[in-house]
Amino acid sequence: MDFPEGLYYSKDHEWGKVEGNIVIVGITDYAQDALGDIVFLELPPVGTDVEANVPFGTIESVKSVSDVYSPVTGKITEVNDAVTDAPEIINQDPYGEGWMVKIEMNNPDEIKDLISTEEYQKSTEE
Amino acid sequence: MDYTPHSNKEIKEMLSFLGIKFLKDLYNNIPDKIKQKKELKLPEPLSEIELLGRLKFISKKNISTDNRISFLGAGNYDHFIPSVVNYIISKPEFYTAYTPYQSELSQGILQSMFEYQTMMCELTGMDISNISLYDGATSVAEAANMAISINKKKKILISETIHPEYRQVLKTYMKPRKIEVFEIPMKEGITDKGQIKENLIDESSCLIIPQPNFFGNLEPIDEIFPILSGSNTLAIACVNPLSLALLKPPADFGADIVVGDGQILGNPQSFGGPSFGFLTCKKKYLRKTPGRIVGQTVDSAGNIGYVLTLQTREQHIRREKATSNICSNQSLNVLAACVYLSYVGRDGLYEIAELCYRNAHYLFQKLVAIKGINPTFNSKFFNEFVVYIDLDSTELKKILSKKGILGPICLEEWYPSLKKRYLFAVTEKRTKDEMDLLIDTLNKALKVK
Amino acid sequence: MNDRLIFQIPYLEKGKQILPTVPNEISSIEINIPDNLKRKKAPELPQISEPQLIRHYNKLSKKNFGVDTGFYPLGSCTMKYNPKxxxxxxxxxxxxxxxxxxxxxxxxxxxxxxxxxxxxxxxxxxxxxxxxxxxxxxxxxxxxxxxxxxxxxxxxxxxxxxxxxxxxxxxxxxxxxxxxxxxxxxxxxxxxxxxxxxxxxxxxxxxxxxxxxxxxxxxxxxxxxxxxxxxxxxxxxxxxxxxxxxxxxxxxxxxxxxxxxxxxxxxxxxxxxxxxxxxxxxxxxxxxxxxxxxxxxxxxxxxxxxxxxxxxxxxxxxxxxxxxxxxxxxxxxxxxxxxSLGAKGLKRASQLAVLNANYLKKHLSKYYHIPYPEICMHEFVISAIWQKEKGIRALDIAKRLMDFGFHPPTIYFPLIINEAIMIEPTETENKETLDMFIKAMIQIAKESDKNPEILKSAPHKTQIKRLDEAKAARDLILKYEYK
Known part of the structure; x- marks a missing residue:
């Protein structure tokens, strides 16, 4: 299981990578493994306002549906169409090609509410 | 007579393995207070001989439509069923199976359902099909639910010309959620287009139109569905699948969802059930569809196979957010339809539809030539029609039943303004002699008058 | 082997005769449907002979498993024998x-x-x-x-x-x-x-x-x-x-x-x-x-x-x-x-359904994790968490059971049990069948230690091997496309 350094994590198994006041968001390796083969992804269009800890999309494997939570409050500036077309990319490369959306943060300080790599890894082992 | 295969010796062995003395001890954790003390008051068990005798006796208190000449329709019809249908659906591997969750042991059902989906898409012209709802009435209610979940609007427009029981079911389904069901009035036996325009509002989730309608009349859906263009209101057609051999598929008029009852396709009348409801729709609504859907895939050796797919829409996964609560559906009736359509085939379906049409029109023309019988509507129709007969329903029934004729159905109970209006259904099974007997009987009865 | 879809069986040029010949007075009636509503292109339905049709569906029936085929312990579904x-x-x-x-x-x-x-x-x-x-x-x-x-x-x-x-x-x-x-x-x-x-x-x-x-x-x-x-x-x-x-x-x-x-x-x-x-x-x-x-x-x-x-x-x-x-x-x-059953028969049906379930449960308890050990009613849930540690899932066990001629139990339900396997034998199975099922489950438990691959690639003896459900959900082929 991969837990890359330098990312922020949520307890709902999303990761965020900060670039200026933009956060790139995806789901963790742990999450994709638990879901199994991902077959469908529903993401909101660019321009949608999202709120921290509130679902903004859904992700489906063959026999499960989960919400994807926004780690921060802000506006979606970009959506990864490649993963909605071929959701298996998330299984293959959750931290790279498998990113889902970019969010422009309303309050960049909010990122500090997320947890560190170490804390996240620990939470998955519980 | 029961069907448990255990010997007393086996029961004893099993109990002793469990460390239990008597069968009743298996229920020790049920509180005494709610345990049944006395034996239930049920009839003494019957042997197979007695059972068959008793049930034959009961069944004979019914009059089979096969011993009469039936013109009864109104949503349940006396069509021809080829013998191959019963042969196939009686195969134990089909009828004693459960829902095909375990696909490797269910390829027979799954492949036939995939074939069925293809056939229904062909008939209705739509992109995708599910593998059944309970019946035509519930297919209308499920389609309305689907529309509400697609456009989040809270008013349903439904034509008064659809089967009255379908409307009643829709209202029962919608009442608890305070969804308004507005009935578009009819004008001369078809949906009043002006009323659609008048009642189409922003909040209208869908418009439901039958084709042919309850009276057998052809609705001008080529003019009706375009009224919705530019609105977010979904167009839902409730069709007779046999009529689609002659009629343009609803897809050509912009239908979003097509539903209906499938009894006509190889299922007996059976006192109104089981039948099945079908639902086809545009691909963009795929994830909003209720019920099971079969998809094609491959196995680990690369062979083509079939599985239930898109299960994340369904109750066992999505629970309170599922597109519907439906679980058991009407699979065996769908298999009957699949075999029926495969048997009659492209030409056969057309010929059957054609003969239904011709028989109905023959009877209609002869009837309205009789003094005391008049056409009620001026519309084109398929195989059901309404005429005025100058006899009240008790009188009419008495006259016809003497000659072994069943039907027509008196419409007054459902449509109070349609006094002495009678609905006839004519299938391919009716012969000219049978129809002539009806014509002759009414001719004589009305002449005497 | 792939079986053809019914649409892939070559069509007859003309349909078989189904209807009687009708008198001229009827056959001469013109089909008078408004042009806007009239179908121009017939729906593509199969057009095959009756013997071909019977063979097609007969072949399909052989690829299906019912209660009449064998033991069907699908939990929560009560797959008992259906009297003829x-x-x-x-x-x-x-x-x-x-x-x-x-x-x-x-x-x-x-x-x-x-x-x-x-x-x-x-x-x-x-x-x-x-x-x-x-x-x-x-x-x-x-x-x-x-x-x-x-x-x-x-x-x-x-x-x-x-x-x-x-x-x-x-x-x-x-x-x-x-x-x-x-x-x-x-x-x-x-x-x-x-x-x-x-x-x-x-x-x-x-x-x-x-x-x-x-x-x-x-x-x-x-x-x-x-x-x-x-x-x-x-x-x-x-x-x-x-x-x-x-x-x-x-x-x-x-x-x-x-x-x-x-x-x-x-x-x-x-x-x-x-x-x-x-x-x-x-x-x-x-x-x-x-x-x-x-x-x-x-x-x-x-x-x-x-x-x-x-x-x-x-x-x-x-x-x-x-x-x-x-x-x-x-x-x-x-x-x-x-x-047929009357009060006595119904009682016996219930009691033996419960007896069968407890008999199976106790036998399996040595080899599988039993979340709740007390006396059960007509069905019970075991969990494959011991097997999961070795990479074997409830799904693998279900698929492997097919090789022994059994329909698998319900899996992954109820949701509150991890790797749930829900078994309902019903009253219409005898001890011999239950013993055979127990034997198969024990062998599977052993295989999960010694030969996990045989479970992961199961079933082996069915006509079709393990199907790719993820592919079905991604590719979404939901009907036959006519060429």
Whole structure:
């Protein structure tokens, strides 16, 4: 299981990578493994306002549906169409090609509410 | 007579393995207070001989439509069923199976359902099909639910010309959620287009139109569905699948969802059930569809196979957010339809539809030539029609039943303004002699008058 | 080997003759459909000979597994043997060829059968009146919830919530939503039963009712049921019985005596009517006298002259949930079944269903994790967590069972058990079959240690190997595309 350094994590198994006041968001390796083969992804269009800890999309494997939570409050500036077309990319490369959306943060300080790599890894082992 | 295969010796062995003395001890954790003390008051068990005798006796208190000449329709019809249908659906591997969750042991059902989906898409012209709802009435209610979940609007427009029981079911389904069901009035036996325009509002989730309608009349859906263009209101057609051999598929008029009852396709009348409801729709609504859907895939050796797919829409996964609560559906009736359509085939379906049409029109023309019988509507129709007969329903029934004729159905109970209006259904099974007997009987009865 | 789809069998140029030749007076009638409505291109349906058709479906039937093929311990589905006499009876001409709008005089037999089935079901459940209209269990649930809605509306407040245990069937919460209520989950306690403390916290003036399967989906009889129903009644709610598991307790305990106000039964489970590869089923609803005025129309009644009739005269009825009266053909089979067994036979069926389940459970307990070890009712849940540590999932075990000639149990349900395998042997299996199943399960447990690959790649002996469900959901080939 991969837990890359330098990312922020949520307890709902999303990761965020900060670039200026933009956060790139995806789901963790742990999450994709638990879901199994991902077959469908529903993401909101660019321009949608999202709120921290509130679902903004859904992700489906063959026999499960989960919400994807926004780690921060802000506006979606970009959506990864490649993963909605071929959701298996998330299984293959959750931290790279498998990113889902970019969010422009309303309050960049909010990122500090997320947890560190170490804390996240620990939470998955519980 | 029961069907448990255990010997007393086996029961004893099993109990002793469990460390239990008597069968009743298996229920020790049920509180005494709610345990049944006395034996239930049920009839003494019957042997197979007695059972068959008793049930034959009961069944004979019914009059089979096969011993009469039936013109009864109104949503349940006396069509021809080829013998191959019963042969196939009686195969134990089909009828004693459960829902095909375990696909490797269910390829027979799954492949036939995939074939069925293809056939229904062909008939209705739509992109995708599910593998059944309970019946035509519930297919209308499920389609309305689907529309509400697609456009989040809270008013349903439904034509008064659809089967009255379908409307009643829709209202029962919608009442608890305070969804308004507005009935578009009819004008001369078809949906009043002006009323659609008048009642189409922003909040209208869908418009439901039958084709042919309850009276057998052809609705001008080529003019009706375009009224919705530019609105977010979904167009839902409730069709007779046999009529689609002659009629343009609803897809050509912009239908979003097509539903209906499938009894006509190889299922007996059976006192109104089981039948099945079908639902086809545009691909963009795929994830909003209720019920099971079969998809094609491959196995680990690369062979083509079939599985239930898109299960994340369904109750066992999505629970309170599922597109519907439906679980058991009407699979065996769908298999009957699949075999029926495969048997009659492209030409056969057309010929059957054609003969239904011709028989109905023959009877209609002869009837309205009789003094005391008049056409009620001026519309084109398929195989059901309404005429005025100058006899009240008790009188009419008495006259016809003497000659072994069943039907027509008196419409007054459902449509109070349609006094002495009678609905006839004519299938391919009716012969000219049978129809002539009806014509002759009414001719004589009305002449005497 | 791939089997052709029916569309890939070469079509005959012209269809076979199906219809008689009709007199000229009829055949000469012109088909006069307005041009705008007239179909221009015939639907592409198969066009093949009868022998070809029979071979096609015969081949398909051989790729299907039913109760008549072998052991089918699918938990929560009660896959018991379907007596053949009931099939024969249901095909009697005067049952098959009757129209729902025939005169009541002409359908006295059908009405009698429905009336008597209603009486029999009342005696078995303790309820006062049934409607036979719902087509399936979920359809019955919806009907029951509509009755709950009508009951509370009459009292002036619809209320908002229906409480459901977290172990419930998915149909329960889905039905709740369709009836305009919120589904509120109550946790199970450490014994897999309703957690009374948690239930107490959830109950309030907005509780419209509680839905409960008893025995529950873990296979346990909730002995607190009287307390539970009283707690719900005390806040003015109604208690709904999901009858999916009645097979364990027929003639032993009546739902009415447990405090239930509304009951649905699954005739296609408990009363042996075949499941048809996914239906038709039948889900009658029984209610107390107080609620009977809300039942669907028409009800079947008997007048003082000994005539049966359809009663539409019910102003408080919630209406209809399907056209006509119900899945009549299914009702015939359930009626015959009850008459064959009588009270003694039903009791024996329940007892032996429970005996079979406990026999299997105890044997398997050495090889599989058993989350709740106490005596179970007609079904039980084991968990593959020991096997999971070696990378073997419940799914692999299910697929491997096919190689032994068994239909797999239900897997991944109830959701509250990790790697759940839910086994319901039913009463119609003998000890020999159970012993063979136990042997297979033991071998599989051993394979998970020594030869996990054979499990991961199972099934091996079926005509088709493990199917790729992810591909099906991604590629979405949902019909045959004509070239």
């Amino acid at each position: 006499i009931n099939e024969e009876i249901s095909r009697l001409e005067n049952f098959v060829n009757i129209h729902p709008y025939q005169d009541e005089e002409d359908i006295q037999g059908a009405l009698q059968l429905m009336y008597e089935l209603d009486v029999l079901l009342c005696e078995i459940t303790g309820m006062d009146k049934f409607t036979l209209q719902p087509s399936a269990g979920a359809h019955g649930e919806l009907t029951g919830l509509f009755i709950i809605d009508a009951y509370h509306r009459e009292k002036g407040n619809k209320r908002k919530n229906i409480i459901i245990p977290d172990s419930a069937h998915g149909t329960n919460p889905a039905s709740v939503t369709m009836a305009g209520y919120n589904a509120v989950a109550v946790d199970s306690d450490e014994n897999g039963k309703v957690d009374l403390k948690k239930l107490n916290e959830l109950l309030d003036k907005e509780t419209a009712g509680l839905m409960l399967t008893n025995p529950n989906t873990l296979g346990f009889f909730d002995e607190n049921i009287l307390k539970i129903s009283k707690m719900v009644h005390d806040v003015g709610g109604l208690v709904y019985y999901d009858g999916a598991n009645l097979n364990a307790i027929m003639t032993i305990s009546k739902p009415r005596d447990m405090g239930f106000d509304i009951v649905h039964l699954n005739l296609h489970k408990t009363f042996s009517t075949p499941h048809g590869g996914g239906g038709p089923g039948s889900g009658p609803i029984g209610v107390t006298k107080e609620l009977s005025k809300f039942l669907l129309i028409p009800t079947v009644e008997l007048n003082n002259k000994g005539r049966y009739y359809l009663n539409y005269d019910k102003k408080d009825s919630i209406g209809k949930v399907k056209a006509f009266y119900g899945n009549f053909n299914v009702l015939i089979k359930a009626y015959s079944y009850i008459l």
